[in-house]
Each structure stands twice: as C-alpha cells, then as structure tokens.
Amino acid sequence: MPSRIVAGIGLSHVPSVGPVVDRKRDQDPAWKPLFDAYVPVREWLAKLKPDVAIVIYNDHVAEFAFDRYPTFALGAADRYAIADEGFGTRPLPEVAGDAELSIHLCESLIADEFDLTVCQEMGVEHGFLVPMNLCFPHTPAGWPVKSVPLQVNVVQHPLPTAKRCFKLGQALRRAVESYEDELRVVILGTGGMSHQLQGRRFGFMNEKFDQWFLDQLESDPEGLTALSHHKIMEEAGAEAVELIMWLTMRGALSKKAKRVHRHYYAPMTTGMGLITFEDS
Amino acid sequence: MHEIPDTSIFDLRLSRRGKRLNRMCAALCAPAEREAFKRDEEAFMARFSLTAGEKELVRKRDFKGLIEAGMNIYAMLKIGSSTGNSLYRMGAQMRGESYEEFLATRNIKDAV
Numbered sequence: 429m430p431s432r433i434v435a436g437i438g439l440s441h442v443p444s445v446g447p448v449v450d451r452k453r454d455q456d457p458a459w460k461p462l463f464d465a466y467v468p469v470r471e472w473l474a475k476l477k478p479d480v481a482i483v484i485y486n487d488h489v490a491e492f493a494f495d496r497y498p499t500f501a502l503g504a505a506d507r508y509a510i511a512d513e514g515f516g517t518r519p520l521p522e523v524a525g526d527a528e529l530s531i532h533l534c535e536s537l538i539a540d541e542f543d544l545t546v547c548q549e550m551g552v553e554h555g556f557l558v559p560m561n562l563c564f565p566h567t568p569a570g571w572p573v574k575s576v577p578l579q580v581n582v583v584q585h586p587l588p589t590a591k592r593c594f595k596l597g598q599a600l601r602r603a604v605e606s607y608e609d610e611l612r613v614v615i616l617g618t619g620g621m622s623h624q625l626q627g628r629r630f631g632f633m634n635e636k637f638d639q640w641f642l643d644q645l646e647s648d649p650e651g652l653t654a655l656s657h658h659k660i661m662e663e664a665g666a667e668a669v670e671l672i673m674w675l676t677m678r679g680a681l682s683k684k685a686k687r688v689h690r691h692y693y694a695p696m697t698t699g700m701g702l703i704t705f706e707d708s
Numbered sequence: 709m710h711e712i713p714d715t716s717i718f719d720l721r722l723s724r725r726g727k728r729l730n731r732m733c734a735a736l737c738a739p740a741e742r743e744a745f746k747r748d749e750e751a752f753m754a755r756f757s758l759t760a761g762e763k764e765l766v767r768k769r770d771f772k773g774l775i776e777a778g779m780n781i782y783a784m785l786k787i788g789s790s791t792g793n794s795l796y797r798m799g800a801q802m803r804g805e806s807y808e809e810f811l812a813t814r815n816i817k818d819a820v
Contacts, residue, residue: 443795444820458818488782493734494723514736514786583782585719626781627772628714630799631813662712667781695816697799 431529431604431611433707434476436681437469437563438645438674440700441485441618443554446518449561458695465691465702466562472688472704473563478614480526481564482533482576482600482680484673485555485618486583488513497584498545500596502537503552503577504530511551521566523552526574529607533576536603542596552577559618573614582619582670590660591653593672597679604680617677619670621692621699622663631697632665638692638699641671645703646687649678664699684708716775726778729766732756733783742790771798796820 445462448454454463490513492498508523534546556577564572578600581587588596597615604613621638624630641664644652652675660669684707691702716722723730732753735741745752753763765773769791774784788798800810811817 456818458816458820489730489734489780489786490737494727494730494780512737512739514733514742514789516739583718583780584723585717624715625795625799626775626784626802627716628803629712630802631810658709658712661715661717666712666715666717695819696814697796 429610431607431609431613433601433604433615433680433682434478434612435473435707436615436617436677436685436705437559438617438677438701438703439559439562440620440698440702441555441558442698442700443488443558444696445558445561446554450518462693462700463562465689465693469563469689469702469704470565472706473614476614476706477612478573479611480529480574480576481560481614481616482578482604483556483559483616483618484578484580484676485559485616486581486670486673487553487555487579488583490514490553491551492579494584497581498579499581499588500542501545501547501550501579502530502534503547503550504534505548505550508575508577509551510557511553513553518557520557521568521570523556523560524570524574526576529609529611530576532607533600533603536606537596537599540599540602542599550577550579555618559616563616578676580673580676582672585657587657587669587672589653589657590655590672590675594650594653594675594679597676597681600676601680601682615677615680617674619673620664620668621671621701622665622668623698624665625667625697627666629665633694633697633699634664635692635694635699637663638694638701642690642692642701642703645674645678649675678705681705681707718780722778723780724778726780728756728758729762729774729777729779730783732758733779733786736786736790745790769793769801772802775802794820
C-alpha cells in the first residue's frame with residue numbers, strides 16, 4: 429500500500445504562542461480559548477495516528493536571509509535543529525525528519541516541474557514550531573510524528589502566486605501517493621490570518637475577511653486561487669499574504685475531504701484561525 | 709497597482725536598499741553577536757557598513773524609519789530583542805501611539 433494523506437490542517441503560527449507553551453501559560457485566561465480549541469483536534473489526531481506531518485511554513489529571517497532566498501525549500505534530513513531566531517533557542521527537542529520520504533518528495537515534485545531548493549541542513553523556527561506545538565505536543569524524548577518542513581517565500585516579493593501554491597499542494601498529493609512505504613500523512617498549512625506588523629497600519633485585522641476565507645477554503649478552495657497578493661494584503665494586512673500557504677495544504681486534499689474543526693480567535697494583532705479536514 | 713495606505717511591501721527594491729540593515733539583523737540570531745551588539749552598538753553597525761543615515765535610525769530606535777529604509781519587519785524583531793523593544797512596543801511607535809494607547813485598542817490585551 430502506498431502512503432496517503434489522512435488530514436489537512438490550516439492554522440496560524442503566531443510567535444507569542446511559543447513562550448506560552450514553554451512557560452506553561454496555556455490556561456491563562458487570555459490564552460485558554462486558543463489552547464482549548466486544540467483539545468478536540470489533538471484527540472482527533474490521536475485517532476488518525478499519522479506517521480508524518482508535512483509542514484508548509486515560512487521562515488522569519490532565522491534560517492534564510494535575503495542574500496539567497498528560495499521560493500520553495502524542502503527539508504531532506506533525518507533531523508532538524510531548533511533555530512535561534514534572535515530571542516534564544518527554545519527548550520524543545522530536535523525535530524525528527526524522514527529523509528527517505530523527503531528524497532522521494534523532491535524527486536516527484538521536481539519531475540512535476542516544482543524546482544525546489546533542497547535543504548540537507550535546516551533549522552526550524554516559530555513558523556514551523558508553533559503549529560507543531562499546537563497539534564503535536566512534544567515530550568522530552570521528542571515529537572509524536574516525524575516531519576518534513578516545506579518553506580515558502582511569503583516575505584520578499586515577488587512571491588509565488590496563490591494558484592501556484594495550490595498546484596504545489598496537488599503535486600504534493602501525487603508525490604505522497606506514489607511513495608511505496610505505507611505512511612499516514614498530515615499536511616499543515618500555516619500562517620495568517622489577517623495581520624499587519626509594520627507601518628501605521630500595524631495591528632490591522634479583518635475578521636470578516638478571515639471568516640470568508642475559512643468559508644471558501646471549505647466550499648470553493650479553487651476559487652481562492654484567483655486572489656492576488658495585493659487583494660489579500662489590502663483586505664487583511666500585508667503579512668496576511670501568508671495565507672497562500674493554506675492553499676498548498678488544501679490543494680493536497682481530495683475532493684472528498686470533509687471539514688472537521690473550525691475556530692477563530694483574535695486577541696491582539698493576528699486573526700488566529702484553525703480549520704481541519706479529514707481525507708479518505 | 710494602487711498603493712495600500714500606511715503599508716510597506718517588502719519587495720526586491722526595498723530589500724536591496726535594506727541589505728546592510730538586514731544583514732546586520734540576521735547576524736543577531738547568534739548569541740555571541742547579540743552580546744557584541746549590546747556591548748558596542750557603534751562598532752557593530754560599522755562592521756556591517758551602515759550608512760550615517762541608517763546608523764542614526766538605529767540609534768533613535770526609529771522603527772517606522774527603519775522599515776522605510778528597507779529593514780524587513782522580521783529582521784527588525786531581532787533588533788527589538790536586543791534593545792528591549794517587543795513587537796508590540798515597536799508597533800505602537802509605528803502607529804504613533806504610546807504602548808498603553810496601543811494596548812487599549814486590542815480585543816484581549818493580556819494575550820502577549
């Protein structure tokens with residue numbers, strides 16, 4: 429039996445969640461609504477028993493600086509270090525990778541005309557780690573799943589289009605389904621939702637847009653591929669453009685995928701969204 | 709394409725302008741470099757060949773000015789970390805508000 433995608437999750441990767449996890453402040457009144465939303469998600473994931481999480485995320489000038497900046501970069505290692513992004517290294521166990529699966533994904537995706545940057549050394553930071561913290565709590569011994577990080581340029585324009593990101597997801601599905609080892613794979617599309625972190629419009633959010641995006645992601649994901657970066661940035665803030673990574677997750681799911689969970693919480697400067705899909 | 713008001717789009721032209729600043733910030737991902745920055749900010753800036761104007765923006769902690777000079781927001785967070793300015797403090801300044809004024813505009817201001 430080949431590998432298959434059992435679920436997809438769209439979720440925000442707000443950095444302030446990291447210290448909340450590290451200092452066990454998840455029951456603080458201001459954070460409890462977010463963490464409570466993940467209780468049923470973790471129970472559901474425990475039943476789905478995934479082996480691997482492919483995490484679509486962006487680095488924030490920790491591992492990739494602008495001197496050489498890849499559009500799509502895939503990890504191809506058996507372990508990924510916890511990167512120091514300027515605040516000190518978080519006390520987390522190293523992330524276990526699956527180099528054999530990664531190599532297959534590289535071969536399949538590049539044959540499918542996605543000319544990736546392949547990373548045999550790669551540190552991971554909050555864009556990757558916060559979604560992992562929320563979905564797959566670690567123990568001192570490690571994480572409950574292996575991971576493959578897939579880094580997307582959503583920071584230095586020109587960015588890949590929403591449509592290209594969706595197509596990458598479709599190619600990722602073909603890649604997973606042609607891997608002969610029987611693995612159960614979850615795809616995490618991370619970032620967003622509405623937020624802007626610079627200029628006078630710092631702190632801008634748009635819940636109406638975010639809820640609409642969640643609706644469309646469920647009912648008409650291909651329709652979302654027509655969104656321009658400009659439209660997303662205008663409606664939801666410059667940094668909301670990260671949402672194109674959710675389309676990679678959605679593109680990797682079949683037409684039969686069913687939405688399971690949905691949550692939204694916008695306490696400070698970011699609309700923190702969560703949506704899950706189970707695939708058959 | 710029309711401009712989005714009060715918004716900076718970090719494109720290649722801006723990235724090119726901010727190259728020195730962003731290189732300096734990227735270095736702050738190493739603990740030893742953060743110590744070097746804190747020990748002697750002037751020497752640190754000189755090492756990365758910042759222009760006189762760029763140095764002045766860093767000295768003044770002019771975050772809005774640094775963004776306009778091409779510093780990327782995620783690079784700027786590292787300067788924030790090394791100078792005791794959280795994202796929200798930098799954001800308040802960019803909005804032209806005090807930290808307290810900014811917090812008062814939030815839905816749940818304790819989620820920091």
